[in-house]
Amino acid sequence: MFNTASTTPEKILQMLAALLLFAAVMGLILFIAGRFGGKRGDRIVAYLYLLPVVLMLGIGLVYPGLRTIYQSFFDAAGKAFIGFDNYGTIFSDADQLTVLRNTVFWVVVTPFVATAIGLVYAILVDKSRFESFAKTLIFLPMSISFVAAGVIWKFVYEYRPDQGNVKQIGLINQLIVWLGGKPVQLLIESPLNTFLLIVVMIWVQAGFAMTILSAAIKAIPDDIIEAARLDGVNAWQMFRKITLPSVQPTVVVVLTTIGIATLKVFDIVRTMTGGNFGTSVVANEFYRQTFNADNQGLGAALATLLFVLVIPIVWYNIRSLRQSEAR
Amino acid sequence: MSTTTPVTTTPPLVAEKPSAAKVAKKRLSSPWASLAAIVLAVLWTLPTFGLLVSSFRPERAIKTTGWWTFFSNPTLTMDNYKGVFGGDGGVNLANFFINSLIICIPSVLIPLSLAALAAYAFAWINFPGKNILFLMVFALQIVPLQVTLIPLLEIYVNIKITGTFWTLWLSHATFALPLAIYLLHNFMREIPAGLIEAARVDGAGHVSIFFKVMLPLLTPALAAFGIFQFLWVWNDLLVALVFAGGGDEVAPITLQLANLSGTRGTAWQLLSAGAFVSIIVPVTVFLLLQRFFVRGLLAGSVKG
Structure with a gap:
């Protein structure tokens, strides 16, 4: 279940398994929360509702963030402390x-x-x-996606060398040529x-x-x-x-x-x-x-x-x- | 990220119908305004349109003539789309397309459910440490993903789940939580307290209040954030590169498109078709559910 799924049915199965596991965890939380009432019970319900979130944020955001800040004071291999040298x-x-x-x-x-x-x-x-x-x-x-946007615009900026009967296929360079200019390597200048x-x-x-x-x-x-x-x-x-x-x-x-x-x-x-x-x-x-x-x-x-x-x-x-x- | 955007989500509905004279006057005085709007709209559409036209042209034509010549000399072909779906070109987009779907579904459902529970606790239960905890969750919105990636990768290596979908599901779910909690909390606070108190008086616990009172009222908010998160995960490149960069088994479509652009940057017959295959899902979702998406934007922010 925690291996790399390589065929499509395997992938779908793994996804369903993950969703089931998640549903089971949610069910457990709600089941336990359902057994508490009254004012003291309220607190327990709140902490139960927050438990998964706090765990995930703690492990997935807070700890990694602090760890990265700490690592920024170490050398390329992450071994020797070098103070502010990286920032330098x-x-x-x-x-x-x-x-x-x-x-x-x-x-x-x-x-x-x-x-x-x-x-x-x-x-x-x-x-x-x-x-x-x-x-x-x-x-x-x-x-x-930015990736697709990048591809779309890369095509607009496309450059063809200015020789013989090579035609421009990028819109900007074609406009430059129509206006009597020479095509520019837009993404290199x-x-x-x-x-x-x-x-x-x-x-x-x-x-x-x-x-x-x-x-x-x-x-x-x-x-x-x-x-x-x-x-x-x-x-x-x-x-x-x-x-x-x-x-x-x-x-x-x-x-x-x-x-x-x-x-x-x-x-x-x-x-x-x-x-x-x-x-x-x-x-x-x-x-x-x-x-x-x-x-x-x-x-x-x-x-x-x-x-x-x-x-x-x-x-x-x-x-x-x-x-x-x-x- | 931004905090409460001081704008209303719904425009005032009562705007009176302008009289015919007013409309005429406006028309006359603003031909330049219309022209400017049209110019902008054309400028914004042209780049996409050019690539779209190209994706249906034969390879030779794309590479030797501009897409605008298509209109004087139209030749249509589906070869480029066959090329990106077929395995022989090494592109095999169908596989990555499925991966993107497999990544997206849990990455939307998991944070949505968890955030709904947490937002409920923050909005409607009193417990010690509530304000400070909420402030911390709120503040986590500003953490750039970049600072979390390497330590997270180390954790995934330690628990031996690298190269699986789990890394992507867990990462996307975690990264989504601060914004999701914040947004859903704001929506939940707007629900009248009387409703909840009435339910409590009737003997309902927090579980049944959550399901019977909150959830039905929350559907638009959940939809708004769900679409937001779906587009975000589908369009993500950074997280995928770091955690699924190694193998084709779990890489999403954006990653394959980015690789294609890097290694075969002049294979426009593949790039053009590939780009459109990758944007068809987000654009469809967006066009169908635009209203929810806009609402999500207005209430919230841009994360990452």
């Missing part, structure tokens, strides 16, 4: 500095552009006849390639921004809009004085949420360039150092850095939420 490497090694620079590009550009596009689009299609269809088009990329990868993330995240912001726009009370309209404001004033202030707290949430997702982006880089040609980011470098370069210590330090970078964004998010609630 991240902030001094030329390759690692490129990784950091790229990560900054990603985290600064993606949230703002994706949110701006999402907001503009949400306003443009609001209350139009094709609203739900138009929104679905932009939102669809959100449902597919650095730092252009990093920005082209960022486009993919924007393509995915704009739908998220649009959906959340669209709901916020629809939540603006009608009487405010009506009053402004009676005052004769134009479209720009409406946006500047009514829409934007009303959705501002939501904009912050969307920005920070996309920022965090972007910080951890890995699949896009790995699928499209493998982190080569100066496109690596922290999340990708973590994987490369840990599994390809066998540098456990540096890998752990990069993972920890990722964790540390998330904290201020979350802190800002919670703080601005508090402020908007206090208002």
Whole structure:
């Protein structure tokens, strides 16, 4: 049951066995919980309900997290204590500095552009006849994997050498040729390639921004809009004085949420360039150092850095939420 | 991750029907707005459309001419799809497709049930240490998966379940819990306390309250999170790479597609068809259950 299943019937059997085992555990918990009543019993029921969750989170998240932070102070083999040397490497090694620079590009550009596009689009299609269809088009990329998104865009960026009657098959290079330019190796030219990868993330995240912001726009009370309209404001004033202030707290949430997702982006880089040609980011470098370069210590330090970078964004998010609630 | 998003899930339903004059005025004043919206929509759709068209073109045509030439010189073929499903090209997507399903089902059901129980305890039972425990679970949402992978892998090696579906089921289930508990807790808190008290007065215990009162009311929330988690697991690459990277037996479809893109990056006849086979399930789920998915998004966040 705990072996590797290799044929399809075996796989399905193993899945059913796992689900049965899980159902049995759940049944046991509920059975025991059912035997307790009264105030003292309440506590036991609560602890029983929480037991599996606490165990899983403890073993699967808390312990591994602490362990990784600890490992980040050890060398490549995870044996010798080397203090902050791994962090020193991240902030001094030329390759690692490129990784950091790229990560900054990603985290600064993606949230703002994706949110701006999402907001503009949400306003443009609001209350139009094709609203739900138009929104679905932009939102669809959100449902597919970063890997598939990477493949789709790699095809857009595809390059064919500029010789004889070789034709371009990538859309961007064909446009360049039509406009009289020479085709470019889009995914190899650095730092252009990093920005082209960022486009993919924007393509995915704009739908998220649009959906959340669209709901916020629809939540603006009608009487405010009506009053402004009676005052004769134009479209720009409406946006500047009514829409934007009303959705501002939501904009912050969307920005920070996309920022965090972007910080951890890995699949896009790995699928499209493998982190080569100066496109690596922290999340990708973590994987490369840990599994390809066998540098456990540096890998752990990069993972920890990722964790540390998330904290201020979350802190800002919670703080601005508090402020908007206090208002 | 984000906390309570300050937006309502349902737009106000009472928006009065705008008068014909108003509509006309709006139409006249916003041809540019419509144009901008159309341009954006086309830009967003074109990349996918190009690859979709390519997946039905013959290999030679894909590699020598742009997909836009298809419209002046249409030739259709299913060979690419046969190629990715057939075993002879070494792609064998059918196998990975099944793996993805096998990974997804328990990875959705297990955290959903566990989180529902835990959320109930947090929402409706008083016990010492409740607030601090809930805060800790809430805070765990921000832990990036990356910091957990290596120690988890060591644990799996020690208990000898590497290279099995168990590693993926356990990992995905664990990673989903903080967000799931937080979301379901919020939904449960909105259920009127009177309902639960009435049930208690009638002598119902926490088990029967959970099943008879909570669960029926919770269906939309469970559906929202279920879809969310399904898409997340189906689209995951990182967890699969780390725990199932070794063998084809348990690797999901995203992993095979990523490998294909790495090792045969110019085999566009396989990549295009492969990409569409891999997105057909999430896109279908998404289109059918969009409303629930949006609700999940609005109430919650993006994890990972």
